[in-house]
Amino acid sequence: MLLGRRRSLCSLFGLSSDSMSLPRRRQIRTLALLFCVITFTTFLFSYTLRDPSLDFFKYASRLSDNLFFSSGGPCACRRRCMTEAEDDPWFAERFNRSVRPLMTRENSVLSDDTFKWWQWLQSERQPANFSEVVDQLFRVVPDEVQYVDAGPKRCRSCSVVGNSGNLKGAHYGGLIDSCDLVIRMNQAPTAGYEEDVGARTTHHVMYPESAVDLDNGTSLVLVPFKTLDLQWIISALTTGTITHTYTPVASRIKANKDKVLIYNPTFFKYVYESWLEGHGRYPSTGFLSLMLAVHICDEVTVFGFGADQYGNWHHYWEENTLSGAFRHTGVHDADHEYNVTLQLAEKHKIQLFRGR
Template identity: 55%
Template sequence: MVAFMRRRTAAALLSITGLLVLALSNPAGEWWTALQQPYQSEDLIKCAYDKCIPEGDDWFMAHLNQTIHPFLTPQSNLSAKDFLWWKKLQRDPNDLAAFKRVVDKVFQLFPEGKGFMDSGSQRCRSCSVVGNSGNLLASHNGALIDFSDCVFRMNGAPTKGYEEHVGKKTTFHIMYPESAVDLTDNRTHLMLVPFKTRDLQWLISAFTTGSIKFTYLPVKAKINANKDLVRILNPQFIKYVYEVWLRNSGGYPSTGFLGLMLAIHICDEVNVFGFGADQNGNWRHYWEELKDKTLRTGLHSGTEEYRLIQKLAAKGKINFFPGH
């Protein structure tokens, strides 16, 4: 892991050095355009070992359950027990049979979520998970974030105007109906985190009739995204993250922490940015002014999630950039 990270860091420094040369030699703006070009598979740095994330830690391996598929598929067999737990998150009135009927309709419209599970000794997928903390500002980590093969972003997170600190590239944009935004890049995956059956119904509606405009809040009737790149997080995976990793802390996991755990399951190198409070101890989004400074993390256990992120970093499972 250390040897691999040194090689990858050296490659990153060479890439950044090249960009500095571009910045000096090219007309203004062209160097940033060059940075945004997607990396091709033949250019990726391969793993030095079978896995970039070392697996020789008892605590980590006791928590990691690779038998749970993180993506919902037509074959996902959600048990009655798991469904009853999930339906309580936002007081879903539907039963398991109704949920399964909606799932069947979902996969008549969207592809099965089987991608990104191609683990193997010849693959080393690097991922940047970008939270929404105000500590991203002044971090100057945009180029480092975009250097990853895949970039995860959450909810309403913008990149325009913040590229220097948060980057521009997005592979997965993770959202739920009440936080949904349009995706202007046709190569970005819309990752839906469903907290109730109506969220799946909204997903269908948002790509077809636009008839659902309200859940427990007003929601976007239609959404601009690539239908063929839609993925849905498995409710069983949400329950697993909550019970095994968070030890039942808070009401349920935050979208950001679910994104981090998804990355741990489908990536080989995980870089984490934008989690935790800012330097003044405020939990706020980097693009918004915090009006209520007593506002914390709501139903989510931000303290426990941050503690776990620090522990994963200390054990070498992720690279954590705490920001400023």
């Protein structure tokens, strides 16, 4: 069979294997090798056209970038940084690094427009003096500027873990826990769900009505909707006197007061206007958590957002899979928020894992 192939190849060039001299045989071997290389390259090219993810040359280029990345870029990550020198116009139009996600005494002064919008969210009729409450707040929790160290020496990876039922059976636990920061929100139980949702939590985003106890190593990120919410966190960490907002709330909470962070109302409004363009009454906790990550992290991976594979909207710890169970709340535009999340993924700003 091998002899037959050799003769066929020789016949192709008009030669007889019996009459060939040594130089001619070498020439044929060279031509045969060249023929094989061209055939293999053509096959590889046509195959990768069908599946661009298998493009060897792109892979080699990415590998080279990973091995020899420039330390003069916007971050030290080997993959694409959140902010590139030549950014996407859609992203650049919305992203504003000067608006700080977390509140400190220094940036706590709110414009009249922001204060009115913020107080309108839950219709607080007789709020306490905001400046006095802020002064009391930062006597209890740290008054520190954090996560403003972006630059060519930093690569901060973050997992944002939503509560969607699409996490069930997804086995994302190890991937979630591998990031520097793991951000969860509201209830978000992990015990018994570690294989799918991970076990680590570095930041837990909540508001008074969704508060849960935390371990000593987790940062509580409070999203305040009104001045009373700031008073509540002071009380929950000290006297325990506040037991009701617009609904009964936990009078005390287990949390490390030295790791409490406050979501800035100015940033809250910026997310609503710049990223959601006024859709819904206000952003969901999930979207606020995502925007926090986008502004303090260099690489962001997102899990547990959106419906499951059957179109059901439910929490991963619930058996109830009624479609729309928490999708249409009357205050959030879940469809628009998810579309913005998809755009961030399509523009390679975040990596979105859609679960099951």
